[in-house]
Amino acid sequence: MKRIITVTVINQSGVLNRVTGLLMKRQFNIESITVGHTENPQISKMTFVVNVEDERKLEQLLKQLQKQIDVLKVNDITEKQIVVRELALVKVVSPPAVRSEINSIIEPFRASIIDTGKNVVTFQVTGSPEKIDAFIDLIKPYGIKELTRTGVTAFVRETQKVNTPQLSILK
Amino acid sequence: MKLTVEETEQVYEEPITTQAPMQLNGADVFIETLKKHQVEVIFGYPGGAVLPIYDALYKNPIKHILARHEQGAIHAAEGYARVSGKVGVVIATSGPGATNLVTGIADAMMDSIPLVVFTGQVATTVIGTDAFQEADIIGITQPITKHNYQVKDVADFPRIINEAFHIASTGRPGPVVVDIPKNMATGLFVTPSEDEQEVNLPGYQPTTTPNFLQIQKAAQAISNAKQPLILAGAGVLFARASDELATFAEKYQIPITNTLLGLGGIEGNHPLFLGMAGMHGTYTANMAIQTCDLLINVGARFDDRLTGNLNLFAPNAKVVHIDIDPAEIGKNVPTEIPIVADAKEALEALIALDTPNGNTAAWLESLNISMEQYPFHYQASVERGLLPQQVLELVHQYTNGDAVVTTDVGQHQMWTAQYYKFNHPHNWVTSGGLGTMGFGFPAAIGAQLAKPNAKVVAIVGDAGFQMTLQELSLLQELRIPVKVIILNNQALGMVRQWQETFHGERFSQSLIPVQPDFVKLAEAYDIKGYKIETFEDAKVQLKEALESDEPVLIDCRVVQKESVYPMVVPGTGLHEMIGVKPE
Ligand SMILES: Cc1ncc(C[n+]2csc(CCOP(=O)(O)OP(=O)(O)O)c2C)c(N)n1
Ligand SMILES: [Mg+2]
Numbered sequence: 082m083k084r085i086i087t088v089t090v091i092n093q094s095g096v097l098n099r100v101t102g103l104l105m106k107r108q109f110n111i112e113s114i115t116v117g118h119t120e121n122p123q124i125s126k127m128t129f130v131v132n133v134e135d136e137r138k139l140e141q142l143l144k145q146l147q148k149q150i151d152v153l154k155v156n157d158i159t160e161k162q163i164v165v166r167e168l169a170l171v172k173v174v175s176p177p178a179v180r181s182e183i184n185s186i187i188e189p190f191r192a193s194i195i196d197t198g199k200n201v202v203t204f205q206v207t208g209s210p211e212k213i214d215a216f217i218d219l220i221k222p223y224g225i226k227e228l229t230r231t232g233v234t235a236f237v238r239e240t241q242k243v244n245t246p247q248l249s250i251l252k
Numbered sequence: 253m254k255l256t257v258e259e260t261e262q263v264y265e266e267p268i269t270t271q272a273p274m275q276l277n278g279a280d281v282f283i284e285t286l287k288k289h290q291v292e293v294i295f296g297y298p299g300g301a302v303l304p305i306y307d308a309l310y311k312n313p314i315k316h317i318l319a320r321h322e323q324g325a326i327h328a329a330e331g332y333a334r335v336s337g338k339v340g341v342v343i344a345t346s347g348p349g350a351t352n353l354v355t356g357i358a359d360a361m362m363d364s365i366p367l368v369v370f371t372g373q374v375a376t377t378v379i380g381t382d383a384f385q386e387a388d389i390i391g392i393t394q395p396i397t398k399h400n401y402q403v404k405d406v407a408d409f410p411r412i413i414n415e416a417f418h419i420a421s422t423g424r425p426g427p428v429v430v431d432i433p434k435n436m437a438t439g440l441f442v443t444p445s446e447d448e449q450e451v452n453l454p455g456y457q458p459t460t461t462p463n464f465l466q467i468q469k470a471a472q473a474i475s476n477a478k479q480p481l482i483l484a485g486a487g488v489l490f491a492r493a494s495d496e497l498a499t500f501a502e503k504y505q506i507p508i509t510n511t512l513l514g515l516g517g518i519e520g521n522h523p524l525f526l527g528m529a530g531m532h533g534t535y536t537a538n539m540a541i542q543t544c545d546l547l548i549n550v551g552a553r554f555d556d557r558l559t560g561n562l563n564l565f566a567p568n569a570k571v572v573h574i575d576i577d578p579a580e581i582g583k584n585v586p587t588e589i590p591i592v593a594d595a596k597e598a599l600e601a602l603i604a605l606d607t608p609n610g611n612t613a614a615w616l617e618s619l620n621i622s623m624e625q626y627p628f629h630y631q632a633s634v635e636r637g638l639l640p641q642q643v644l645e646l647v648h649q650y651t652n653g654d655a656v657v658t659t660d661v662g663q664h665q666m667w668t669a670q671y672y673k674f675n676h677p678h679n680w681v682t683s684g685g686l687g688t689m690g691f692g693f694p695a696a697i698g699a700q701l702a703k704p705n706a707k708v709v710a711i712v713g714d715a716g717f718q719m720t721l722q723e724l725s726l727l728q729e730l731r732i733p734v735k736v737i738i739l740n741n742q743a744l745g746m747v748r749q750w751q752e753t754f755h756g757e758r759f760s761q762s763l764i765p766v767q768p769d770f771v772k773l774a775e776a777y778d779i780k781g782y783k784i785e786t787f788e789d790a791k792v793q794l795k796e797a798l799e800s801d802e803p804v805l806i807d808c809r810v811v812q813k814e815s816v817y818p819m820v821v822p823g824t825g826l827h828e829m830i831g832v833k834p835e
Binding site: 090137 | 390391394398399400404453454456577582583586
């Protein structure tokens with residue numbers, strides 16, 4: 082099962098290494114990871130998307146992360162009300178003949194054009210990973226020259242509909 | 253204040269005489285801080301990157317043991333830490349010095365031994381340039397340390413060292429590496445504020461006090477149980493809780509088994525003790541695990557050598573697990589009642605409750621009968637020759653169960669665990685999790701330094717001993733009276749045994765027909781050597797050797813074709829042990 086996990090860490094050199102190294106050592110597969118500092122420059126937040134087999138493995142993962150000295154907080158936010166965002170840059174083959182067609186397709190995605198060449202256009206699109214998948218699917222037939230995605234970053238929403246049960250470690 | 257490299261170098265180009273009063277550098281503060289932590293002995297080996305540190309040590313001495321290989325130094329520090337309960341301190345130079353420590357660091361991580369390991373490093377100005385003797389020891393040791401640091405500011409020395417000792421010795425103990433670039437050791441130290449020197453670890457707050465509701469649940473489970481069992485691991489020893497363990501077991505009349513590393517946590521002859529469990533444990537202890545209705549794990553981590561096939565492990569048991577490391581609870585065995593706590597505090601809380609006992613009399617009675625029916629066994633005869641088990645029984649007899657015993661890794665280790673019954677805790681030093689050959693002898697040196705008046709016996713195999721025997725120099729030089737007993741089967745005995753059992757007796761690379769003359773080897777180091785070939789000789793010579801106040805080496809020529817039994821074959825359940833009865 083896919084889980085979104087946020088890890089708040091002290092912004093120390095080597096901490097990213099320690100956390101990703103730990104996941105490797107314990108045989109967890111990281112799908113994506115984003116890191117950046119928080120409102121406090123000495124504290125960073127990492128957002129992982131990880132594939133785990135079952136609840137037991139998940140609990141192990143959270144506990145092992147929590148055990149790291151520089152880790153302040155670990156949260157599995159998968160089942161919470163969350164805002165998940167990802168950014169993608171997509172370079173698409175776009176000769177003038179089809180350019181307006183492409184523009185109309187991307188319109189609902191609110192993607193923006195950030196670079197234009199003779200035959201290619203680079204789009205920037207942000208949103209949930211599903212939205213980005215859909216965007217890529219639509220644009221694919223025109224010929225994608227280059228694509229890069231940041232991986233997700235996420236926030237827990239202010240208001241939670243239901244109190245989702247958390248694992249013992251998070252209580 | 254942060255000093256740039258240029259500033260520090262500039263300061264150091266000035267002749268010292270112009271500075272009054274004398275200014276301290278990083279290395280001076282390093283030694284001072286170790287003294288504040290009451291470090292009584294350092295195990296180390298110098299080299300280029302740590303020259304400033306050794307210079308500071310020269311001016312402001314702390315006892316330093318110059319091992320003959322960094323691996324010897326770190327295993328000695330491990331032995332010292334285990335026996336003394338204090339943090340073992342190691343220093344090595346950068347590059348090869350540091351990489352020679354890797355096995356010991358991994359060993360300490362697996363067995364939760366508190367170490368603070370200082371490694372030299374090339375100057376920060378050249379880190380990352382493949383400078384002479386540069387190795388990325390932070391990267392290398394990241395997965396095998398509880399935590400690691402690189403000093404990047406001279407002013408950080410006190411705080412980093414304070415934190416390293418704190419992390420190594422609290423919670424679940426473990427090794428901490430502190431990497432010291434040379435220019436940090438030579439850099440001028442400007443005393444930071446008190447605050448900046450203090451431990452500041454918001455992400456590290458180990459829980460030591462148990463949750464009372466969980467304790468009550470455990471007590472209730474004990475009341476309801478008819479066949480409860482305690483599995484005590486090394487967590488009991490780290491928590492210094494062996495008295496509480498005995499009181500707890502006696503109060504509720506619950507039998508106890510130990511993990512390999514937990515031995516000594518309960519007296520070897522205690523009426524409630526069933527012996528060690530696991531791959532080469534007693535049949536009774538293993539059957540007790542398989543048939544108990546309540547399993548109370550105190551400070552053990554359900555290692556695979558203990559559990560056998562996990563799917564078949566303790567099928568009827570409700571599991572209580574007391575551990576200071578929450579990540580160990582539920583890792584391998586589903587746990588109904590988790591208790592995150594220091595073992596001592598948890599046991600005290602359980603003892604304090606007045607929950608009525610379950611009636612365990614019938615259970616204890618059946619276990620006693622089993623103990624009598626299924627003792628460890630071996631077949632001795634004059635024709636077969638000297639057996640390792642016979643040697644170990646004599647060692648136990650001549651030391652009255654009071655010796656500090658270390659072992660290496662292999663058959664001799666398992667036999668020692670089976671036959672040496674400890675009267676006291678903290679006298680048992682062995683490499684469990686990593687199973688490091690070469691550990692036993694240097695560990696004995698560290699143990700002897702921790703307990704100068706104790707009888708310290710290193711039981712080693714003929715192969716493992718040869719991995720770190722250079723430390724005989726320490727016995728010679730310091731007259732450290734360790735008794736080295738080689739159970740010499742001219743083989744990588746444990747490998748030989750597995751090849752006999754699982755690989756059709758194809759003894760691939762496990763027999764060593766040609767060996768050094770160990771007695772002459774001892775003599776080369778000015779140590780008295782004995783060679784014992786028969787049980788009759790053993791009775792006389794072992795006694796004499798063990799009574800000596802000097803270091804001795806005893807080469808016991810034991811039968812090669814002897815296997816450790818009983819045994820849980822990998823992949824099978826604990827109840828499926830083989831070799832339970834003599835053939
Ligand atoms: C450093 C290291 N290398 C290899 C092994 C694998 N191994 C485990 S026991 C053993 C044989 C040990 O032989 P010896 O020291 O003579 O002890 P014995 O089993 O004969 O008592 C070996 C090779 C190990 N545990 N550690
Ligand atoms: Mg051998």
